[in-house]
Amino acid sequence: MRRTLVVTLALAGAFLQTADAQVVANASKAMGVDGLNSIHYYGVAQNGNLGQNNNSNQPWPMAGANDYVRAIDFTQPASRATWQNYAVPVTGGVATRPPGQQVITPQNTAWAQQLEIWITPWGFLKGAVANKATVRPSKKEQVVTFDAPVKSPGGQPYKVVGYINDQNLVVKTQTWVENPIFGDMLVETEYNYYREGANGLKFPSQIIQRRGGWPFFTAYILGAHGNPANIQQLLTPPAGGRGGAPGGGAPPAAAGPTSEKLADGVYRINGAYNSLAIEFADHILLFEPGPQNEARAQAIIAEAKRVIPNKPIRYGVISHHHFDHTSGLPAAVAEGITIVTPEVNKNFLMTSLSAPRTLAPDSQSKSGKKPVIEGFKGDKRVFQDATRTFEVHVIKGLPHADGLVIGYLPKEKILVYADMFNLPAANDPVPNPPVVGTGVFVDNIERLKLDPERIMSIHSLNPDRLTTLAEIKASLGRK
Numbered sequence: 001m002r003r004t005l006v007v008t009l010a011l012a013g014a015f016l017q018t019a020d021a022q023v024v025a026n027a028s029k030a031m032g033v034d035g036l037n038s039i040h041y042y043g044v045a046q047n048g049n050l051g052q053n054n055n056s057n058q059p060w061p062m063a064g065a066n067d068y069v070r071a072i073d074f075t076q077p078a079s080r081a082t083w084q085n086y087a088v089p090v091t092g093g094v095a096t097r098p099p100g101q102q103v104i105t106p107q108n109t110a111w112a113q114q115l116e117i118w119i120t121p122w123g124f125l126k127g128a129v130a131n132k133a134t135v136r137p138s139k140k141e142q143v144v145t146f147d148a149p150v151k152s153p154g155g156q157p158y159k160v161v162g163y164i165n166d167q168n169l170v171v172k173t174q175t176w177v178e179n180p181i182f183g184d185m186l187v188e189t190e191y192n193y194y195r196e197g198a199n200g201l202k203f204p205s206q207i208i209q210r211r212g213g214w215p216f217f218t219a220y221i222l223g224a225h226g227n228p229a230n231i232q233q234l235l236t237p238p239a240g241g242r243g244g245a246p247g248g249g250a251p252p253a254a255a256g257p258t259s260e261k262l263a264d265g266v267y268r269i270n271g272a273y274n275s276l277a278i279e280f281a282d283h284i285l286l287f288e289p290g291p292q293n294e295a296r297a298q299a300i301i302a303e304a305k306r307v308i309p310n311k312p313i314r315y316g317v318i319s320h321h322h323f324d325h326t327s328g329l330p331a332a333v334a335e336g337i338t339i340v341t342p343e344v345n346k347n348f349l350m351t352s353l354s355a356p357r358t359l360a361p362d363s364q365s366k367s368g369k370k371p372v373i374e375g376f377k378g379d380k381r382v383f384q385d386a387t388r389t390f391e392v393h394v395i396k397g398l399p400h401a402d403g404l405v406i407g408y409l410p411k412e413k414i415l416v417y418a419d420m421f422n423l424p425a426a427n428d429p430v431p432n433p434p435v436v437g438t439g440v441f442v443d444n445i446e447r448l449k450l451d452p453e454r455i456m457s458i459h460s461l462n463p464d465r466l467t468t469l470a471e472i473k474a475s476l477g478r479k
Contacts, residue, residue, distance in 0.1 A: 020135040023142050023164065024128045030168035032200035033125050038231040041203060041224035042069040045083060047100070048216040051181065051323025055402040056348040059214040065100060068219055071234035074126050077117045079104040080235045103237055111150045111158045112177050118148060121170035121191050121204065124162045141165050141172075152178065152359040169194050169202060178360035180293060180327035181352045182212050189217075201226045212352075257303045262454065262466075263412040265388065267307045269300050273325070274458050276407065276416045277304040281387045284308050287407045287416050288458050289316030289337055290328035294362055297328025301335055313337050315374075315383065317392055319418035319458055320404040321345045329353060329371075330364035338372045342394050342403040346375025393448055395420070398440045408450055414466075415450065417441065418458035423467060423475055430477040438476055445469065 028034050045068035048060035065083035072079045081102045086095055104113045118127045124144075127133075133146035142164045147157035163172040172190050179185035191204035203224035209217040228234060260268040265279030273291035277284055284304055290297040304313060316337040319325055326349075332339060333353060341349065350373045357365035364371075381392040391408045398404055400419055407416040421438035424431065445452070454466040461467060473479060 020133060020144075021129075023135045024125060024133060024144060027164045027168040027170060028125045028129070031121060031125065031170070031202040032196075032226065033122050036122055036126075036201070036226050037075050038071070038073040038227055039120075039122055039201075039224060040069070040071045040228040040231070040234055041221050042067075043219050043221040043223075044068055045207075045217065045219035046215075047083075047085075048211070048214070050211055050216060051321075051326075053214075054399065056321040056345045060212070060216060062215065062218070065219075066097070069234075071228070071231060072117055072120065072123065073231055073235060074117070074123060076106050077104075077114070077123075078106055078235050079117050080237065081116075101237065103235075109150060111148065111152065111175075114148070114150055115158070115160075115175050115177060115187060118160060119173040119175055119187065119189050121173070121202075124160065124170055124173050127160060128162065138163075148175075154359050154361050156358070158359070167194075176359060178357075179212075180330060180362070181323055183352070183355035183357040183365075184359050185211060185355075186213075187211055187216075197224050197226070199226055257299050259303055259307050261307075262414055262456070263409070265308065266409065266412060266414065267304070268456055268466075269303045269307075270460075271296065271299070272460075274456065274460060275300045275304075276456060277308060278388065278390055278409070279308045279311065280314075280383070281385045282311065283314035284311050285315045285317065285383055285390060286313055286332075286337070287317045288319055288325065288418065289313070289332045289339070290318065290330075291325050291458070293327050294331045295328075297331035298363070300328075301331065301337075315340050317341070317381075317405065317407060318345075319406075319416075320401040321348065322401060322419070325418060325458070330357070330362045333369055333371045334363035334367040336369060336372075338374050340374045340376065340381065340392070342405065343375040343377050344403040346373050349373050393444070393450075395440065395444050396447070397443070399436060406444075408452065410450075413451060413453040414456065415445075415452035415454070416456045416458070421472075421475075422457075422459065423461055423471065425462075426471075430475065434476050438472060442469075442473060442476065442478070 045065040046062040047065050048062050050060055053060050064086035066086050068083040070081040083100045084097045085100050086097050104116060117123045128144050128146050131146040133144045136143045144162045144164060146160055148160055151157050158175060161174040162170050165171050170191060174188045176184045176186055189209040191207060193205035194202050195205055196202055201224060203221055205221055207219040208215055257269050257271045260270060262268055267277045269275040269277055276287040286304055313335060316332045317340045350371060353371040379394040383390045389410055392405050395404045420441045421435050452469055456466050
């Protein structure tokens with residue numbers, strides 16, 4: 001009896017493997033993937049800017065990617081995509097068309113690069129065959145899952161899921177990649193309105209990829225060719241051209257931050273992105289606690305504790321939600337710092353920072369701590385005790401980001417800001433038209449009736465210094 005059961009289970013397992021393989025084989029045949037080693041397709045597209053939306057609750061900004069062309073060699077695997085951006089510069093003026101390019105070579109083993117090959121409909125089917133995919137039926141599609149051969153920093157393989165409809169077409173793929181804000185970030189791509197090219201090759205007319213819940217890449221595909229004779233030429237950047245993210249070792253570690261004392265208990269922590277450490281009677285407040293990445297945030301935290309010893313860092317005020325200013329927040333959460341921001345950003349940060357972080361465990365996930373987000377209502381938040389007053393003001397009328405704040409020490413007359421403007425050199429002519437952010441900054445300072453004597457930028461000025469309101473007005477041609 002026992003032997004009969006074992007044989008029955010073995011046969012059932014073999015049947016399941018055969019059935020799973022048949023689902024993938026049927027789709028491969030229907031889509032013309034049998035014998036497909038490479039592909040070349042083209043159309044018009046849009047690229048999103050992850051983490052740079054003007055409001056944390058709205059879609060990513062998209063820039064036109066005209067003349068979009070991608071070639072993939074699945075045997076290497078390698079890929080090259082080219083396009084012509086078409087966007088208005090952030091400083092204003094006439095829209096330009098600079099070229100864009102992404103190159104993925106076999107040496108680009110990071111999943112953030114390789115996924116662009118294996119989440120395509122054709123790459124997915126090839127990956128499913130090579131990696132022993134399993135199949136689970138659902139109401140509308142067959143759900144096919146396989147583990148990529150690439151492992152995450154956490155040690156587990158990246159998972160790839162595809163949905164095959166009743167016409168044996170891949171209509172959606174999913175995978176996950178590590179992200180400092182979203183944790184295990186879902187990358188979901190839809191493939192719609194299939195057409196048929198030469199030799200039975202099926203290709204989608206529309207591609208919509210979402211990251212962080214919003215469209216990150218969209219394309220209308222005009223044509224596709226299987227096994228192009230010039231695949232190596234299509235994959236090779238022109239001499240002197242720029243590639244995608246390079247493979248190889250990690251960049252050298254940045255030097256630790258230095259500090260500059262601006263007043264008693266007030267320190268600028270210097271670096272590519274500056275932070276301001278402010279001492280109160282029994283704690284420290286950081287303005288911009290988590291810029292750039294986890295390592296930078298940890299260095300800022302360590303330096304703040306060094307210059308203001310024996311006090312915990314209780315609050316961290318972010319200038320705004322953009323990811324170059326917040327990607328180090330997991331380190332702040334691990335430290336037990338309360339993140340302070342206007343109400344508009346609270347739900348976004350709470351939801352994102354609470355997501356699982358299994359692919360690349362960071363200091364937050366290792367600490368077991370949950371994010372504490374204070375979303376203040378209104379246009380002002382004041383931190384005050386017997387030793388210090390620090391005001392946080394919401395800037396009005398700035399195109400760059402809703403919920404952007406400045407910090408102000410009224411006694412010391414020190415103001416700190418981010419991403420509103422960069423001062424031109426003193427001998428440069430006054431910009432015409434004037435820089436919008438600069439005008440908004442001055443208008444808000446006058447509206448709030450602030451009287452700063454020294455103004456600190458999170459992005460270092462050139463040359464590096466604190467500036468004055470008079471210098472800023474001069475850049476607008478005002479007195």
